[in-house]
Amino acid sequence: MGIAQHRALSAELAQETAVLHRLASQRADQHDAHLTALSAIAVASDDPAQRLFLEVATTITRFYPRISAIALVPLQPGGVAAAGTALDPQLTARIRAAAIASGGEIALLPDPGRAGHYVMVKRSPNSDAARHGLMLSIDAARLLDEAGTFWDRPGINLALSLPDGTVLFQRGAIDGTVDGAVDGTGQAKALGSASQPLRLETDRSITPGDLFPPLRSALILMAAAAAGFGALAFLRQRRRAGQALEQARLSALDSRLAHAARVNALGELASGLTHELTQPLTAILAQAQAGRRLLARDDRDGLAPVLDDTVTQARRASAILQRFRSWSRPQAAPVRAFDLRDALRNVAALLAAQAQAQRVALSFDLPADAVMIRADPVEMEQVAFNLLRNALEALRDRAGDGQIRVTLCPEAGNAVLEIRDNGPGIPPELRARLFTPFMTTRPDGTGLGLTLSQRLVERAGGEIALEHGTEGASFRITLPLDPTGEGP
Structure with a gap:
């Protein structure tokens, strides 16, 4: 019974860890989509105050409580950052330094002003001509919430760390050396996010009481003495019922994860479409402004090529939308x-x-x-x-x-x-x-x-x-x- 119970407890920890890993990885991938969309908005806007950026940032923090703060920091010293709340000068300097040193990748830093938070920094636009550092501050504890009541049980230990080892969130002793513990079954794996490979560590402190629950041990001994094979059949049926109930709960959680994946994919599609349309729309705006200046000078010869370029860019934007429509909803044709x-x-x-x-x-x-x-x-x-x-x-x-x-x-x-x-x-x-x-x-x-x-x-x-x-x-x-x- 002790060996079987140990295997069951270890398997339960491994299964719950896999579900938690998928949940945290899905949520981490959503942050990439937010950064891409916010960067596209910041680059396309000619408003020095970045009001549209701040409105979108406020909406994101409202619907995603784990995102505590969003800010756009100019890379030039002395520039005014666009943020919903005042930024700590030390954090502002770190964001600027990380964006300047970036080669295109997203930098991960601990948030000095918020315990248990980490900061994602991306340059905007993501090229050598970057003008801003784009920052998201993430609450590590909320990245792991809604994973089920399993993680609230005694003896279940959990930690989340940055790749450099900085601990963002920890509950219990991860090394399995709790007093009275017989064995620990640790699990450690980086999140499946290319930009946020946070280290997820889980452990379970298994005590003699876990291996040999008093009531269950007494019942097994009594049933073995009295009924033999009948008691064994009863325990097998009971275990199958418990497994079916647990499988139903995990299936429900898996459905929620699948829904989150679809929402994430929709965010990526919207971000990609925004990125694709920004260039032709910006060119149309520039050509229209140039045409207005040529018209004011009565330069009709110079106006024709400007209008031709405007038509070309408009057709390009139309082609992008047409291909997007064909991808998302291809017309049914006779077979x-x-x-x-x-x-x-x-x-x-x-x-x-x-x-x-x-x-x-x-x-x-x-x-x-x-x-x-x-x-x-x-x-x-x-x-x-x-x-x-x-x-x-x-x-x-x-x-x-x-x-x-x-x-x-x-x-x-x-x-x-x-x-x-x-x-x-x-x-x-x-x-x-x-x-x-x-x-x-x-x-x-x-x-x-x-x-x-x-x-x-x-x-x-x-x-x-x-x-x-x-x-x-x-x-x-x-x-x-x-x-x-x-x-x-």
Whole structure:
């Protein structure tokens, strides 16, 4: 009984720690989205008092009580910080120094004016031309709240520390050396946030009373003497009921975490859309102001190119919104059986001129027999067009040496389409986020092409993936063959 109880207590701690780790990691990731949105607002605003920034910051602190303070500190000494409350001069100096020393990463510091708080510092804009240091002060204790009553039990120990070892929050003795303890089962792991790898440590002090509860021990002895196997069956049934109840509670908490993940993803989409639209809207504003000055001077010859640039930027903003709308709610199209080779031939005809202009060898290896699938032909053409256009963009600097090979073949009831190029490939640090909305390596890209392609392929019942260990970039698309093997 003692061994089984020890294993159960250790497993319970490991399971609760995993749930708490996920909860804290999800909340920490939300802070990145807040910093991105606030930075975009600060950069786009021409108001010295940053009133819009302060309104958004107040709303964030109201809905996220763990965020105690938000401030925008000018990097030039003597500048006035935009903050809801007065900042400590020592904290202001630390924020400015951390932003100046930043190479683009987010700095983590203990908050000298608030016990148990840590500070996130990001330069704004996040480039060598940064003008401000953007700060969020986070209450570490509230980062771990709402995790359940398990963490309030006696003997359950918990701590959260900065990567440098500074303890932000601690409850109980983490090393498991509490007086009378038989054993401790410690857990330690960094949060799954790239910008906030805080160290989460948990421990459980297991005493003889935990291993051998007096009442349960007496009942087991009495039942074993009186009934034998009957008592054993009763205990097994009781344990199953307890496990079912605990599983139901954990499932409810997991549903809340999934909802938090969806809210976080929505924040990332909104932040990314704000970032994408800031540049064309700023350009439209500048062109409009320049046009007004030219009109005042009656310079009609100079006004025409200004208006042309304004139209170009407006169309670019419209294109961004259109692609965002297509990603978030693609229109349902009629599905029918068709030959996938025909779709690839259409795409080849569309891109042949561009490939020839770049002197890129574009080759198609298609089977002699029809490859019938059931999907929307236009959507499959869009997927192939997106991937081939991305490959041509990657080979823009390799004139005369670029190669793109498209291979289609039936395999185990599926149509397998591979698109490979000999370009620079995808950096390892970006592969995990390749199909994330707004993730792009091109200055003029929107980051929605691959995300939309993934949704269209999955809607057709297939899969799309980046193959590893190959030269350049290689994408593999798997679509189920039409079981009838017939046309529409």
